[in-house]
Amino acid sequence: MNTQIIAIANQKGGVGKTTTCANLGIGLVQAGKKVLLIDGDPQGSLTISLGHPQPDKLPFTLSDAMGRILMDEPLRPGEGILHHPEGVDLMPADIQLSGMEVSLVNAMSRETILRQYLDTLKGQYSHILIDCQPSLGMLTVNALAAANRVIIPVQAEYLPAKGLEQLLQTINKVKRQINPKLQIDGILLTMVDNRTNFAKEIAALLRETYGSKIKVFGTEIPHSVRAKEISAEGKSIFAHDPNGKVAEGYKNLTQEVIKLEKQREKSRAGSIR
Numbered sequence: 001m002n003t004q005i006i007a008i009a010n011q012k013g014g015v016g017k018t019t020t021c022a023n024l025g026i027g028l029v030q031a032g033k034k035v036l037l038i039d040g041d042p043q044g045s046l047t048i049s050l051g052h053p054q055p056d057k058l059p060f061t062l063s064d065a066m067g068r069i070l071m072d073e074p075l076r077p078g079e080g081i082l083h084h085p086e087g088v089d090l091m092p093a094d095i096q097l098s099g100m101e102v103s104l105v106n107a108m109s110r111e112t113i114l115r116q117y118l119d120t121l122k123g124q125y126s127h128i129l130i131d132c133q134p135s136l137g138m139l140t141v142n143a144l145a146a147a148n149r150v151i152i153p154v155q156a157e158y159l160p161a162k163g164l165e166q167l168l169q170t171i172n173k174v175k176r177q178i179n180p181k182l183q184i185d186g187i188l189l190t191m192v193d194n195r196t197n198f199a200k201e202i203a204a205l206l207r208e209t210y211g212s213k214i215k216v217f218g219t220e221i222p223h224s225v226r227a228k229e230i231s232a233e234g235k236s237i238f239a240h241d242p243n244g245k246v247a248e249g250y251k252n253l254t255q256e257v258i259k260l261e262k263q264r265e266k267s268r269a270g271s272i273r
């Protein structure tokens with residue numbers, strides 16, 4: 001299986017990375033895909049939002065898996081992977097993962113430990129989504145080194161000035177030095193309040209500034225309290241508010257993501273022919 005590995009990254013906090021990871025992941029499951037989510041944040045927000053309120057009580061988390069790779073120790077097939085009732089698999093994270101940031105500093109091939117871990121799982125999934133922490137540290141670099149695609153959620157409420165530049169620089173550096181396959185899928189506007197023109201202005205500004213280089217997804221995720229409620233419920237927006245506008249947003253995003261990979265496959269096939 002040609003596994004698509006998508007990092008959901010932005011070093012700015014609270015822009016909708018985790019919400020997007022969970023709901024795009026479950027959206028892909030509903031579209032018939034086999035999906036693994038990786039919680040790449042020591043805060044464990046993705047783990048919590050998928051029904052595990054105390055990640056530090058879990059017997060095995062991403063830091064254990066990466067530790068095995070670092071120590072060259074074997075992993076059992078699927079070891080520590082949790083199954084969510086809505087059909088998605090999850091490699092959880094807890095606060096121990098913050099220690100990994102330190103362990104990696106002096107490790108050999110430190111940028112590719114996560115990639116090596118995912119290599120052991122790849123054949124089993126059509127899609128692996130990585131929820132990044134809000135920083136550009138070693139864990140995010142590991143996610144970018146493992147991925148072939150990046151989605152950048154941007155909260156439509158603020159002008160994403162300097163931060164985005166820095167993120168794009170990091171992505172380009174990883175692409176140049178470690179992972180030439182890495183491609184930016186696009187910028188995703190989140191928490192869009194349609195009562196104001198702000199999102200439209202920001203989208204226009206983003207397209208003007210980056211449009212020639214980076215796609216801004218046609219889908220925008222609307223702001224809704226229903227989206228805020230889901231992390232406490234441990235379920236997706238599709239289960240919590242199936243007919244709401246956020247569910248519709250993530251459904252459309254799922255279709256855009258699938259369309260992108262089909263387009264790329266086609267152009268690859270075309271260039272081989």
Ligand SMILES: Nc1ncnc2c1ncn2[C@@H]1O[C@H](COP(=O)(O)OP(=O)(O)OP(=O)(O)O)[C@@H](O)[C@H]1O
Pocket residue numbers: 012013014015016017018019020041045132133134190191192221222223224225227228229231246
């Ligand atoms: N479409 C939405 N409408 C309203 N609230 C939302 C929406 N999407 C996410 N939120 C809320 O905004 C907050 C931040 O979202 P989320 O945790 O997904 O962001 P994040 O980028 O992962 O944050 P962090 O950088 O801390 O990891 C959460 O409380 C979440 O419930």
Ligand SMILES: [Mg+2]
Pocket residue numbers: 017018019041045046131132133
């Ligand atoms: Mg998060």
